[in-house]
Amino acid sequence: MNDTERFLILNMIEDIGSVRTQELLKHFSSLENVFKASQIQIEKTEKIGLVLAARMQQAIKEINLKKELDLIKKHDVKVITFLEKEYPENLKNIYDPPVVLYVKGKILPDDKLAVAIVGSRLASFYGLQTAEKLGFELASQGITVVSGLARGIDSSAHKGALKAKKRTIAVLGSGLANIYPEEHIDLADKISESGAVISEFPMTMGPNKGNFPRRNRIISGLSLGVVCVEAAEKSGALITCDYALEQGREVFAVPGKVDWKSGFNDFKRH
Secondary structure: OHHHHHHHHHHHHOOOOOHHHHHHHHHHHHHHHHHHHHHHHHHHOOOOHHHHHHHHHHHHHHHHHHHHHHHHHHOOOOEEEEEOOOOOHHHHOOOOOEEEEEEEEEEOHHHOOOOEEOOOOOOOOOHHHHHHHHHHHHHHHOEEEEOOOOOOOOHHHHHHHHHOOOOOOEEOOEEEEEEEOOHHHHHHHHHHOEEEEEEOOOOOOOOOHHHHHHHHHHHOOOOEEEEEOOOOOOOHHHHHHHHHOOOOEEEEEEEEEHHOOHHHOOEEEE
């Protein structure tokens, strides 16, 4: 078993996550040592304890890694761990970077220059049009457009970048063998051809409600700034903006009807 496979297993264990994985690495010096350790030794790791140590030991025995690896191969997905050079630099610098990224397509060094566009799933025609124009204009300037493949603003931003024939990255709240929403499977395929579709979740993971806040921290973490277009109170888009602020990113909001007077130079900055 290699370290990538060990990371995949840890990533599939409930409540382990990035911070605890880093604690395990710090405590045991290597993943090989983590997997050789007894439950009593694992219990002594900071932030782990008895319950998680027992769960880890059981999961390591029971997880069907071959099934996961077969799906990774079938869907032409690459796995990048947070210890590899290819791991996105912007994302590596957040508090809890994903242990692994499942990637369909390619993440490039130039993607460091990235801006996220997020907003309502139930956007107005104006909002959809604005998000698409923003995606097109930003991508045309060599900026990678990051969003979440959701209905509404997200998909419009991706489409704008694709119209510019430039790069866009879609971050999913489900596994790459379970694209959500289903009507965006074709869009995801187009994005992967010239950019990347990524997820931290195992291949068959469904779009569980709790996945999306985790997904949102990746959207902001990949980006230098986040542009919000039409977002309701307590929406996922505003959660992304909160993460961006915590991560030291810029946050922008599009005011109503920006295009009637001075176009896209009229952003409000927060």
